[in-house]
Amino acid sequence: VEQGAGSNLGARLAAGEEGAINECYAALGPMVLGYLRRFVPRDEAEDVLQRVFYEVWRNRDRYDPGRSLEAWVLGIARKRAIDQLRRRRSNVVPIDELRDLAGDDGRELAERYARASEVRRALGRLPTEQREVLTLAYFGEFTQTEIAERLGVPLGTVKARAFRGLRRLADLLGTAG
Amino acid sequence: VTGHPQHDLPGLLLGELPPASATAVDRHLAGCDACRRDLAAVAVAASALRDLARLPAAEAPDLPPLHLPVGGAYA
Numbered sequence: 001v002e003q004g005a006g007s008n009l010g011a012r013l014a015a016g017e018e019g020a021i022n023e024c025y026a027a028l029g030p031m032v033l034g035y036l037r038r039f040v041p042r043d044e045a046e047d048v049l050q051r052v053f054y055e056v057w058r059n060r061d062r063y064d065p066g067r068s069l070e071a072w073v074l075g076i077a078r079k080r081a082i083d084q085l086r087r088r089r090s091n092v093v094p095i096d097e098l099r100d101l102a103g104d105d106g107r108e109l110a111e112r113y114a115r116a117s118e119v120r121r122a123l124g125r126l127p128t129e130q131r132e133v134l135t136l137a138y139f140g141e142f143t144q145t146e147i148a149e150r151l152g153v154p155l156g157t158v159k160a161r162a163f164r165g166l167r168r169l170a171d172l173l174g175t176a177g
Numbered sequence: 178v179t180g181h182p183q184h185d186l187p188g189l190l191l192g193e194l195p196p197a198s199a200t201a202v203d204r205h206l207a208g209c210d211a212c213r214r215d216l217a218a219v220a221v222a223a224s225a226l227r228d229l230a231r232l233p234a235a236e237a238p239d240l241p242p243l244h245l246p247v248g249g250a251y252a
């Protein structure tokens with residue numbers, strides 16, 4: 001809601017505040033589940049998801065509120081996904097998935113998911129008109145001229161909203177880090 | 178171009194400015210620290226958005242309820 005809501009949530013979690021784990025789950029759960037499904041089958045992903053957030057709650061005192069909550073939670077998710085793949089005793093050892101998760105590339109991918117979640121949250125804090133223009137440009141891949149036609153506003157308005165939105169997004173990402 | 182062409186910076190990064198405008202903005206940037214800082218900030222935000230858009234299944238829409246073990250939640 002207010003600026004710095006992300007780091008604020010992390011601080012409340014670390015302090016053991018009641019309700020913080022549910023807020024954390026609502027805010028980051030969709031991203032963690034999207035990440036887990038990339039590596040483990042659907043039904044297993046939901047089990048791992050529960051384990052991840054149980055661990056987040058149990059180890060909340062180990063979280064440093066000065067660092068990214070997303071990155072910390074994703075680090076836990078990555079470890080639990082690796083466990084899940086190693087646990088399988090079938091003849092089919094999921095070597096590819098393990099390699100994708102465990103190495104440097106896996107670390108990098110976890111960081112991308114964490115970053116993506118931060119970006120999505122920052123995007124949600126922009127004024128509606130700015131978010132609308134940026135969503136159409138970067139997710140809808142419309143040109144600024146097309147966006148102006150679609151919204152029925154002058155091109156100059158679209159340009160101004162795009163600039164203000166990106167500028168504000170950069171500030172939010174810089175301070176949320 | 179009169180004043181600072183800040184509003185053209187996203188279009189410049191997207192490659193959507195007409196060549197003459199792009200050249201004028203480029204010329205302004207060469208001599209304006211404030212606009213170069215704005216360009217850098219806008220570029221960082223734009224690349225973050227692009228990466229989010231490219232990440233497959235960055236978010237699962239169907240989040241199941243959270244079940245913490247009994248007694249574990251606020252113990």
